[in-house]
Amino acid sequence: MKFREALENFLTNEYVYVVLLVLAIYQIFMLFE
Numbered sequence: 001m002k003f004r005e006a007l008e009n010f011l012t013n014e015y016v017y018v019v020l021l022v023l024a025i026y027q028i029f030m031l032f033e
Contacts (some may be wrong), residue, residue, distance in 0.1 A: 011014060
């Protein structure tokens with residue numbers, strides 16, 4: 001099992017960035033509330 005290859009495949013997944021974006025927006029929202 002190649003960890004680096006799996007990691008690259010994980011990072012190229014668009015859903016990963018969507019989740020990170022949602023988490024970032026959620027933290028900012030909680031910070032200002």
